[in-house]
Amino acid sequence: MRRVALVTLVVDDYDEAIRFYTEALGFRLVEDTPRPDGSRWVVVEPGTGAEDAAGHGTGLVLGRAKDEAQRARVGDQTGGRVGFFLHTDDFARDHERMRAAGVTFLEEPRHEPYGSVVVFEDLYGNRWDLLQPAPDA
Structure with a gap:
């Protein structure tokens, strides 16, 4: 079996990102481990029921920006496009x-042939779709 396990999302602050993803979006904190360089290995997952045998689905690594180049990408990792899709x-x-x-939320919910969808922004301005696929999609 092959799957995308983790995707990195560059953030300004670990704790504010953890709060947003767990409290506002309802994700679960899977790991928050300090590293010797002062950074942390932080993983959150939506807990969608699509987990593998080990109990893991696709997760986000919340990586704190380390320099100006990375800080410039916070909130704009996909050039203003919807880059993340949260199925429900x-x-x-x-x-x-x-x-x-x-x-x-950047719009009112829409009901399209492929499902119900609405675009929202995360804590930093990255765009996401909240999407419930249509039963036959």
């Missing part, structure tokens, strides 16, 4: 919970 099995539930948690 209950669009209304997750949209309402995220809205109540203060997540910034």
Whole structure:
């Protein structure tokens, strides 16, 4: 079996990123391990039920920017495009919970042939789709 296990997301601060992803988006903190250089290995996962045999799905490594070049990419890792896609099995539930948690939505929810979708921004301005695929999609 092959799968994308982790994707790095460059952030300004570990703790504020952990709070946003766990509290506002409902992800679970999988690992937060200090490293000898003062950085941390931080992994969060949405906990979607699509985990592998070891209990892991695709996760985000929250990597604190180390220099000016990396700080310049915080919030713009995909050039303003939607770069991350959070699938859900209950669009209304997750949209309402995220809205109540203060997540910034850039549009009203849409119901497309492929499913229900809305674009939102994470803590730093990266664009995401919250998407419940249509049953036949």
